[in-house]
Amino acid sequence: MNTSCNQSFFEKVYAVVELIPYGRVTSYGAIAEYLGSRGSARMVGWAMNKSITGKHNVPAHRVVNRNGMLTGKYHFGGPDIMRQLLENEGIKIEDDIIQNFEEVFWDPSM
DNA sequence: TTGCTGACCGACG
DNA sequence: CCGTCGGCCAGCA
Numbered sequence: 001m002n003t004s005c006n007q008s009f010f011e012k013v014y015a016v017v018e019l020i021p022y023g024r025v026t027s028y029g030a031i032a033e034y035l036g037s038r039g040s041a042r043m044v045g046w047a048m049n050k051s052i053t054g055k056h057n058v059p060a061h062r063v064v065n066r067n068g069m070l071t072g073k074y075h076f077g078g079p080d081i082m083r084q085l086l087e088n089e090g091i092k093i094e095d096d097i098i099q100n101f102e103e104v105f106w107d108p109s110m
Numbered sequence: 111t112t113g114c115t116g117a118c119c120g121a122c123g
Numbered sequence: 124c125c126g127t128c129g130g131c132c133a134g135c136a
Contacts, residue, residue, distance in 0.1 A: 009132060028118050032131080038119080039131040045117035046133075065118060072117030082117095 009040060013047040016108045020062045023089040024106035025098060027066050034108040049075055061085040068101030 007015070012035050020026055028041040037043075048060035052075060061082045065071045073082040073096060083093050092099040 010134095029120095032118080037131060039129090040133095041118035041131080042116060043118090043132050046115090048117060050134080060117080063117080066120095070117090075117055 009035060009037070009043055010047050010050070013044050014051060014056055014058050017048070017051075017058045017060065017063060019108065020059055020106055023091065023104060025062045025064055025068075025086070025091065025101070025104050026106050026108060027064060027068075029066050031063070031108055045072060048072060052076065062089075062106075064098060064101075068098035068105075070096045070098075 013031060016031050016034060017026075028044040029038065031044045032038055032041040044063070048058065048063055049072070050056070051058035051060055060072070061076065063072075070082050070086075070093070073079050076082045076085075083096065086093055086098070091104050098104065
């Protein structure tokens, strides 16, 4: 349409992450793939980092890797912050890994 | 401006 | 099974 609609990869990531419903999680690869760039999963994680250090209200704690492991937990300012947030939403976590990952997994295309 | 890095993922040996 | 490498894009020194 117009140039204004051309959101950067970054902007798209934020939009998708904000769409994640309460008590649900998704993976970096799923977002990247949804955006059309399957290999850009790294950018998704980086966007999350920027969203925390920046002023973006993005529920980055709902985004984990393909294994359901809280890889970026240390980026929340503490190793337990991310886990606490997820458990607060009813997500079961053990050893920094989401147990019912398949049950709480949310696909951006849905 | 060039080059490196990064919360990933999949493939290869 | 485990270690290593390439790919993708954008931000930063």
